[in-house]
Amino acid sequence: MPKDDRLAVHTVVMDGEEVAYGDIGVSDEERAAAGRETMAERQKSLLARNRRRARRRYRRPLPKGMECARVWRRREPEELRRRLTDGPLAVWSEDDVLHVLWRGDEPRLSAGVQLAMWPVRGADDLWELSVRIRRLEEAVISVVAATSHRPHEQPVERLWRGALAAPAPPSSAPLLGTVTEHVVDSSRLGRPRAITVYRPPGPAGPMPLCLHADGQSVPGSAPYVDAAVAAGTLPPLLLVGLHCDRTPGPYPDGRTREYIPGVDPDRFAAHLAFAVDEVLPRFPEATHVISAGFSNGASFALGAADRRPDRIAAAVALSPNLPPPELDVTVRAPRYLAAGTIESGFRDCARDLAAILSGAGIAHRHEEWVGGHDPYWWWVHLVEGLRWILRDALPAAHP
Numbered sequence: 001m002p003k004d005d006r007l008a009v010h011t012v013v014m015d016g017e018e019v020a021y022g023d024i025g026v027s028d029e030e031r032a033a034a035g036r037e038t039m040a041e042r043q044k045s046l047l048a049r050n051r052r053r054a055r056r057r058y059r060r061p062l063p064k065g066m067e068c069a070r071v072w073r074r075r076e077p078e079e080l081r082r083r084l085t086d087g088p089l090a091v092w093s094e095d096d097v098l099h100v101l102w103r104g105d106e107p108r109l110s111a112g113v114q115l116a117m118w119p120v121r122g123a124d125d126l127w128e129l130s131v132r133i134r135r136l137e138e139a140v141i142s143v144v145a146a147t148s149h150r151p152h153e154q155p156v157e158r159l160w161r162g163a164l165a166a167p168a169p170p171s172s173a174p175l176l177g178t179v180t181e182h183v184v185d186s187s188r189l190g191r192p193r194a195i196t197v198y199r200p201p202g203p204a205g206p207m208p209l210c211l212h213a214d215g216q217s218v219p220g221s222a223p224y225v226d227a228a229v230a231a232g233t234l235p236p237l238l239l240v241g242l243h244c245d246r247t248p249g250p251y252p253d254g255r256t257r258e259y260i261p262g263v264d265p266d267r268f269a270a271h272l273a274f275a276v277d278e279v280l281p282r283f284p285e286a287t288h289v290i291s292a293g294f295s296n297g298a299s300f301a302l303g304a305a306d307r308r309p310d311r312i313a314a315a316v317a318l319s320p321n322l323p324p325p326e327l328d329v330t331v332r333a334p335r336y337l338a339a340g341t342i343e344s345g346f347r348d349c350a351r352d353l354a355a356i357l358s359g360a361g362i363a364h365r366h367e368e369w370v371g372g373h374d375p376y377w378w379w380v381h382l383v384e385g386l387r388w389i390l391r392d393a394l395p396a397a398h399p
Contacts, residue, residue: 006023006025006026007022007023007026007030007031007034007036008022008023008036009021009022009031009036009037009038009039009041009042010022011042011046015066015068015069015070015344016053016057016066016069016070017050017053017054017069017070017115018046018049018050019043019046020039020040020042020043020046022039023251024250024251025250025251025252026250027250028040043116047118050070051072051118054069054070054071054072054130055071055072055073055074057069057070057071057072057132058071058072058073058097058130058132061132062096062132062134066134067133067134067341067342067344068131068132068133068134068341068342069131069132070115070129070130070131070132071097071130071131071132072118072128072130073130074121075120075128076122077120077121077122077123077126080101080120080123080126080128081103081126083099083101084101084103087156088102088103088104088145088156089101089102089103089143089145089156089157089158090158091141091143091158091160092160093136093160093162096132096133096134096136096137097130097131097132097133097136098113098130098131098133098136098139098141098160099128099129099130100113100117100128100129100130100131100143100145101126101127101128101129102117102126102127102128102145103125103126103127104125104127104147105125105147105148105149105150106119106127106147106148106149107127107145107146107147107148108145108146108147108148109129109143109144109145110144110145110146110155111141111142111143111144111157111372111373111374111375112140112141112142112143112144112160112340112342112371112372112373112374112376113129113131113141113143113342113372114372114373115129115131116129117129131342133342133370134341134370135341135370136162136370137162137163137164137165138162138164138165138166138370139160139161139162139165139370139371140159140160140161140162140165140166140168140369140370140371140374140376140377141159141160141371141372141374142157142158142159142160142371142374142375142376143157143158143159143160144156144157145157159376162370165370169224169227169228169379169380169383170224170227170228170231171223171224171226171227171379172223172226172227172230173223175222175223175226176200176201176226176229176230177198177199177200177201177222177226177229178198178199179196179197179198179218179219179222180196180197180199181194181195181196181197182194182195182196182197183195184274184278184279184282186274186278187278188270188271188273188274188277188278189270189271189274190270193242193243193245193274194215194216194243195215195240195241195242195243195279196215196216196218196219196239196240196241196243197218197238197239197240197241198218198221198222198225198226198238198239198241199238200225200226200229200236200237200238201226201229201230201236202236204285205285206285206286206287207235207236207237207238207285207286207287208235208237208238208286208287208288208289208290208386208390209237209238209239209240209280209283209286209287209288209289209290210237210238210239210240210289210290210291210292210316210382210386211240211242211275211279211280211289211290211291211292211301211304211312212239212240212241212242212292212293213241213242213244213259213291213292213293213294213296213297213298213300213301214241214242214243214244214293214294214297215240215241215242215243215244216241216243216244217241217375218239218241220375220379221239221378221379221382222239224379224380224382224383225237225239225382225383225386228383228387233383233387234383234386234387234390235390237386237390238283238285238286240279240280240283242271242274242275242279244258244259244297245257245258245271252264254267255296256296258270258271258300259271259293259296259297259299259300260296260299260300260303260321260322261299261303261307261322261326262323262326268300268303271300272300272303272304272307272308275304276304276308276311276312280311288313288314288390288394289311289312289313290312290313290314290315290316290386290389290390291304291305291312291314291315291316292315292316292317292318292382292385292386293316293317293318294318294319294375294378295318295319295320295321295346295373296321298316298317298318298319298320298321298322299317299320299321299322301315301316301317302315302317302320302322302327302335302353303322303326305331305333305335306327306328306331306333307328309331309332309333312333313333313334313394314333314334314335314336314389314393314394315333315334315335315336316335316336316381316382316385316386316389317335317336317337317338317350317353318338318339318377318378318381318382318385319338319339319340319343319346319350319373319378320337320339320346320349320350320353321345321346321349322349322353323349324349324352324353324355324356327353327356327357329356329357329360329362332362332363333362334362334363334364334389334393334394335353335357335362335363335364336364336365336367336381336384336385336388336389336393337350337353337354337357337364337365337366337367338350338366338367338368338369338377338381338384338385339351339368339369340368340369340370340371340372340373340374340377341368341369341370341371342370342371342372343372343373346373347368350366350368351366354366363393365385365388365393367381367384369381
């Protein structure tokens with residue numbers, strides 16, 4: 001098959017499961033219109049084999065080195081329906097297996113677990129997922145579900161917490177500080193772009209600033225930062241959130257082009273210039289600037305610190321996906337890296353980045369949580385990363 005056939009669908013093995021794989025810039029509608037096999041059709045054809053493997057795994061412990069694996073056993077629909085006591089989504093555990101159940105049309109999972117759900121045999125409205133997870137009793141996992149063909153539908157969310165999980169970090173409700181949104185008419189981007197700003201309580205004055213990728217998420221992170229500032233475990237600081245480019249389109253979309261340095265270097269450079277040359281001058285009180293982000297935003301945080309060490313003193317990268325060879329070890333900025341045990345690619349990336357920093361003798365801290373690609377953990381480790389940088393790695397930043 002030609003390598004440039006963008007309509008092609010392949011089968012790859014991920015975490016012991018066969019998965020349909022194709023160019024994510026091509027939709028199944030485009031494949032169907034061209035008379036080609038769709039991703040959904042290939043995934044459906046793999047279901048029986050995947051079920052047999054998952055059934056065999058249900059009776060076995062996780063192999064050494066594997067942190068999670070889908071398992072399956074047959075259950076009667078009525079047995080499962082009794083679990084749905086609070087809406088269309090149920091999450092529970094049995095020993096080291098986490099179970100997710102959905103009632104309705106085919107769902108899409110995001111956040112802590114993102115595997116495809118399987119139809120329940122004997123029911124036309126039930127979908128199930130069972131995952132064996134190492135150290136599940138220590139985990140905190142967000143489960144977010146929405147109907148696949150209604151992407152703008154309000155998702156249903158559950159937060160599952162293991163019996164031995166660390167207590168939830170404090171968060172302020174209501175905020176003691178303030179969160180406001182502003183629009184910057186950017187010449188660097190050639191269009192207006194929003195920023196969201198958290199200001200701590202108390203008098204204005206010199207303080208550190210966290211340049212936060214995916215700035216529309218600042219209202220989610222601000223309560224945790226606010227509580228840490230109030231408790232004195234963080235010094236007063238500003239969160240300045242840069243909203244991402246939400247222009248729809250095939251991969252690589254606008255957000256990816258602006259956040260991953262190697263995908264579209266010109267777009268990345270323009271976004272970085274927007275942040276440093278147009279946004280930061282609005283905050284002359286900033287004493288130290290720390291770039292921070294999660295997922296693609298973590299790559300922006302690391303790339304920004306590499307390219308503008310004159311303005312950015314350190315970086316917090318949560319669930320990063322920056323190719324490790326792209327890390328600039330001539331820049332001695334401290335970096336905080338963290339990822340979840342069940343987000344294997346991001347976990348491997350964080351480990352590899354930490355190894356490079358360690359080999360270069362650069363100050364860094366590397367942490368892992370028992371969980372996945374999860375906003376809950378990003379808020380927890382944003383606070384912890386800022387605390388480590390401001391109190392230990394950049395002690396001059398703390399008054």
